[in-house]
Each structure stands twice: as C-alpha cells, then as structure tokens.
Amino acid sequence: METQVAGRRIRVLLVKTGLDGHDRGVLVVAKALSQAGMEVIYGGLHLRPAQIAKMAAEESVDVVGLSSLSDNHRAVVPRIMEEFKKVGLDDVMVLLGGFIQEEDVPVMKRAGVAEVFGVGTRLEDIAAYIRNHVSP
Amino acid sequence: MFDKDLLERLKRQQETWNIAHQESFEKEIKKEFVSEAGIVTRRVYTPLDLAEKGVDYFQDIGFPGEFPFTRGLSPVGYRAGLWAIAQYSGQSTPEECNQLWRDLVAAGLNTVYAAYDLPTQLGYDPDHPMAEGEVGRTGVSLVSLRDWEIAFDGIDLGKTMVSTVCNAPGAMVIAMNLLTAQKQGVDLKGLRGSSQNDILKEYTARGNFIFPPEPSMRLVVDTLAYCSTVTPQFYPITVCSVHQSEFGANHVHEVAFALANGIAYVESAVNRGIDVDVIGPGIMWTTSHDHHALFHEIAKLRAMRRLWAKIMRGRFKAKNPESMMCRLYSSVGGTSLMKEQYLNNIARSALAALAGALAGAQRIDLRTYDEQWGIPTKDAEITNIRCQQIVGYECGVGETVDPLAGSYYVEWLTKEMEDRFVAEIEKIDGMGGTLRAIESGYIKRTMLEDAYKYQLGVEAGTIPRVGHNMFRQENDQSRPVRVYRADPSVEQRRVEAVKELRRTRHDREVSRTLKALRAAAVEPATAENNLMPAIIDAVQAYATIGEMCDVLRDVWGEFREPKIF
Numbered sequence: 001m002e003t004q005v006a007g008r009r010i011r012v013l014l015v016k017t018g019l020d021g022h023d024r025g026v027l028v029v030a031k032a033l034s035q036a037g038m039e040v041i042y043g044g045l046h047l048r049p050a051q052i053a054k055m056a057a058e059e060s061v062d063v064v065g066l067s068s069l070s071d072n073h074r075a076v077v078p079r080i081m082e083e084f085k086k087v088g089l090d091d092v093m094v095l096l097g098g099f100i101q102e103e104d105v106p107v108m109k110r111a112g113v114a115e116v117f118g119v120g121t122r123l124e125d126i127a128a129y130i131r132n133h134v135s136p
Numbered sequence: 137m138f139d140k141d142l143l144e145r146l147k148r149q150q151e152t153w154n155i156a157h158q159e160s161f162e163k164e165i166k167k168e169f170v171s172e173a174g175i176v177t178r179r180v181y182t183p184l185d186l187a188e189k190g191v192d193y194f195q196d197i198g199f200p201g202e203f204p205f206t207r208g209l210s211p212v213g214y215r216a217g218l219w220a221i222a223q224y225s226g227q228s229t230p231e232e233c234n235q236l237w238r239d240l241v242a243a244g245l246n247t248v249y250a251a252y253d254l255p256t257q258l259g260y261d262p263d264h265p266m267a268e269g270e271v272g273r274t275g276v277s278l279v280s281l282r283d284w285e286i287a288f289d290g291i292d293l294g295k296t297m298v299s300t301v302c303n304a305p306g307a308m309v310i311a312m313n314l315l316t317a318q319k320q321g322v323d324l325k326g327l328r329g330s331s332q333n334d335i336l337k338e339y340t341a342r343g344n345f346i347f348p349p350e351p352s353m354r355l356v357v358d359t360l361a362y363c364s365t366v367t368p369q370f371y372p373i374t375v376c377s378v379h380q381s382e383f384g385a386n387h388v389h390e391v392a393f394a395l396a397n398g399i400a401y402v403e404s405a406v407n408r409g410i411d412v413d414v415i416g417p418g419i420m421w422t423t424s425h426d427h428h429a430l431f432h433e434i435a436k437l438r439a440m441r442r443l444w445a446k447i448m449r450g451r452f453k454a455k456n457p458e459s460m461m462c463r464l465y466s467s468v469g470g471t472s473l474m475k476e477q478y479l480n481n482i483a484r485s486a487l488a489a490l491a492g493a494l495a496g497a498q499r500i501d502l503r504t505y506d507e508q509w510g511i512p513t514k515d516a517e518i519t520n521i522r523c524q525q526i527v528g529y530e531c532g533v534g535e536t537v538d539p540l541a542g543s544y545y546v547e548w549l550t551k552e553m554e555d556r557f558v559a560e561i562e563k564i565d566g567m568g569g570t571l572r573a574i575e576s577g578y579i580k581r582t583m584l585e586d587a588y589k590y591q592l593g594v595e596a597g598t599i600p601r602v603g604h605n606m607f608r609q610e611n612d613q614s615r616p617v618r619v620y621r622a623d624p625s626v627e628q629r630r631v632e633a634v635k636e637l638r639r640t641r642h643d644r645e646v647s648r649t650l651k652a653l654r655a656a657a658v659e660p661a662t663a664e665n666n667l668m669p670a671i672i673d674a675v676q677a678y679a680t681i682g683e684m685c686d687v688l689r690d691v692w693g694e695f696r697e698p699k700i701f
Binding site for chain 2: 016018019020021022023024027028030031032034040042044045046048070071072074075076079101119120122123124
C-alpha cells in the first residue's frame, strides 16, 4: 500500500464548494482517506474559489477533493480551476465527488478534473485511485 | 402491568418453549439482530420483557391525547381526519414556483413545505458575489415580501399551510409569511403553518448557519415569544432530528441531539424570564421516519413524544398540556433512497408514510423517487402525495388510534429507546449542555462515527440496500424520463428582479427600518427588546433578507466552525 510521495504521506485537501452545508459525504471520505494512511486536511464550508486555491497552495497538497451536492459544479468548478492556475497549482490532482449528473462527467474532465466520484462510490475506490495516480 | 402469577406461568412456559425449539433457533440466519444504535432485537417478546423493563401501562402508555402522549396527541387520532400532507418542494423563481405549488395544492397538498435556494438560506441576495452559481438551484429564491406575494399568489394561506425551511434568517421568513397572510386577509390569530427556524442543528448537521449561536438563539426566542401572542396557532419553530439522521446519526443520537437542542431553546426562553407555557405550545418537531428498521422508527417517535412530555413537565414545570405535546412533522431524508432502479423508491416512500402514520405523526413529508437523480420533478412530488393518500385512505391505517400500542415488541422497544435517549441527554447535560457539545465538536464527531460505520456497513453488505448491494441488476439502464435541472438563466432573472425591487420601493423607509433593526440588535435581548417588530417593519418596507442579514452580521459577526477533522 503506497501512501507516500517522495518519502512523505500523500496530502489531500477536501472542501465543499459553494454554499451547501451538507458535509457528511466529504467527512466520511476524509475519514476513509485518513484511515488509508493519507494526510487529510478538511477545509470546511462556504468557501469561495480563491479561498480554496489559497488553502491548497499553503498546504502544498498533492490532491484536492471537491464536494458538490447542490448542482453548482458546472458554474463553480471551472472558476476553482482558474484560481488554481493563478496561484501556480497547475499540476495538483483535482477530484470531484458528490451529486454529479452523468452527462456532466466529460464536461468536468475537460475543465481539468482528473476523476469524478458520484453517488454510490465505494470509499476504497477513491483511496485506490489516489494511490495509483499520485506520482512521486 | 401484569400479575405475578401470570408472569411466573409465562416464564415456565417460555423455558419449555426454548428447550423444545432449539433446533429451529439454530437455523436463524444471524447470531444477533442488532440495530445501528446497538439495540439487540430478541427472538420473541412477551409480557416478561415488558415486566423486565418495568413498563407500566398508566405511567408509560396511558391514553391518546393525555400525558405522557405515548399513544398520540389527539384522543381520536386520524379518526377526525388524516395527518397533514406535506411535500418538500421549491425551485427557481417565485413566478415558476407559484405554478409548482398551485399544482401540488390541486393534487391534495395541505402544507407547502418550501425549499429555499442556498444564497437565501445564508442571507445573501441573488446579486451578492457569494450567490454566484447557486441562485434558484436547490430551491426557490425568495428574498423579499414582494417575492412572497408572487410565490403565494392564488394560494390561500388561510387554507393551505406553509412551512418554510430557511433557518438562519428564520425570523425574517416568518415575518414574510405573516405579512403575506395578512395581505391576503387572513386573521393571524387563526393562521396555521410553521417555520423550521432551528438554527442549532445547522451548526452540526446542515451547515447553513450565519451568526454565532448566542444571537441566533436570541432570534429564535424572539420568534417564539412574538408568535405566541400575535399568531398563537402558528409554530415558529420545528426542532429537527431528520437532519441528524441524514448526517448519519443512529436513532439514539438523532433523537437525543434533537431533544437536547429543544431543551436549549426552552432554557434560553425561560432564562429570559418568559413563561414556559407561553412558548411551549409553539414548538413543533421535524422528525424522521424511514422505511428501514420500520419498528425502530415507530418506537423511536413514540418514545420521543413521551420523553418530551416528561421533560417539559418535569424539568421545565410546564402546566399546559399543549406545552408538553411533541408535535411530529415527520420527514424522510434522501439517503434512504437508491439511485439504482429508481422506481423502487416509490415502495420505500410508501412504507415510510406507513411508519409515520403508525407513529401518529401530525404531518408527513416524503422524498421522491428521483431524489438521487436531481431536484425532484413535479411528477415525482405528486406521486409522493398519492403515496400518502393511499396509505391514509386505502390502507385504513387510521381507523383506530395508535394501533401498535400494546405490542410487546413495540412497547419494549419504545422503552428501550427512551432509556437510551435519557442516558445520552444526561451525557450532554454533563458537558454543560448542547451549545458546549456543539462547540467542542462532540455532536458532529459522534454523528460522523455513525455515518462512517453506516457507509462501511452498506459497502460490506451487512446493511441491505436492494438494487444497490443486493439484487443488483447488470447493465441497469433505468433512469427517470425527466430529470430536473435549474435553468441557468434563473440567476440573471433573479438578479434583475432584486434590482428592480430596489428601484421601486421607498428607500427612505428601507433605511429607516434597517437602522431601527440595528439599534434593537445592538441592545441586549430582554423580554421587552424583541427583534420581531423591527424585522416586521423592515420586511414591510420590502427590505431583503440579504440587507437584514448584513445589518445583523455587522452587529453580531459570523459563526466559525470548530475543527472536527
């Protein structure tokens, strides 16, 4: 089980996008990734795109997991990706989880999201994806 | 409850039965049938189990409509008419939502259970930068009295109840509800309806908070005190347990945390010198009644009703039975429904309606079959209204009051639940009350543990979910014919509407009333300094939720979540 990059644990920032306060899903994922040996920073609620980018840069994370349940992802995710570029986070892996319509998955991937984990995803699949795709 | 001789005879007979059927017992598929809250269900229940728990008919069960209300709040139950049928709904602009609600009322809806969009719930108008991408998406955007006039045009608030879900600005939403009713000519003394207005659960389970707990509690107490005289049939708060359940809390944590919040509201009012019997009758509850663990759900709600009555009479010395009544506005959350083979959800919703009815709920609300696919469509909402009507009218579930009373199992489970609620509430009392337990992160952490365990249980298949972790259909192509998605032009239309409002109202009146609101908010809360009159004035002047919340944000600041992870 590889949860280290360049001698340190994989660092993951998890946040809710926008105004939705339902954080059960993202917190359960936080717990699962932490149990899988990763270092998880939970950013919390009601964050604007620039705040998320700032947090990701400051925490020098390998992965940012965005959680959206309010169908705001088409508006908000591209804005977050722009902010990542502004702070020089061109290569951070961005994952999107939550309530994402199937037809939006390719749209999100074109916007720069590496993978989308929708309703019914198994926790171990998220951990496995990160382990397999974060390169040292 | 049972005489000694009978219990002795029963004990001997059960021992004989146990010996005679050992072989059958070994065929049971599980060693233990244990609930998510850790309650172990026995093979069979008899009067012996009730005796062991010390259940007493007169103390614990009694008669419907009388203390401790285990058997329901009304002496005649549904024999005088069904529960009120509600359906959580709301979308887009006030104009479009008006059509939706009219259609639902025409289908038999008794309560418009209004779903708001996120910006309004967080006190931002559509043109605020924080609202970007979220306007009219998860619910309707209703930020002013003008919006209310449009949204409820042609819906008689004297006949159809409204129940709003917009908690942090709850006081402002109540003001809009009362003023709209008044404009329609409804006498406020007879106005019925409710507002969720339960801020405490937002800090732990729903995340739509604005102000810190203390001033938020002040607003809640203000609404309770104000409505008790102005509109005594209206429920200014429905204290929630459904959101704790949706967060993943097991039955015991779900209800104990809600009751602890209820205690905090009453304490807060009493500490301000308000008589418990003034505010007690205005409290309603938004509980949860899922289809799974059906008997646990029913016992849970019966136990909750009994314990709240005891708390109000014992702890708060309430004298008016109305203060002791735990009115159940029971709901279901979307997590109980599955994305796969979505039509199966209609069966789940119908069973949930049955659970609510068997528990004696005053109002029932269900989630829709397309819940896991998007914001519910109108067709799915009407199907839910029909589910309730089928359970109510066709099943004959209301012909006798509290039909499961006296079931050895249900009464045992009701007592078991009550004992566990009491133990958890004592634990919270020991921490210094629910506000301390919120601040320390205890409540959220506890629920997260439950949610995590649940997720592992679903993934391992120990918690059965048909179509999801059992009886999965390969190459499942089923998907709803129509999935609702908000029209992206809604946001722009709402931005224009609020700008138009600002152009057409009387600016001087708006700034005068907002100034008065600030002046009242700066002064400490007392029985005399209630913020509701100032809020009513501001709403009447067509001040928006965003503007009123900005004033209060400026005076009170904003809540910052404790770190729980």
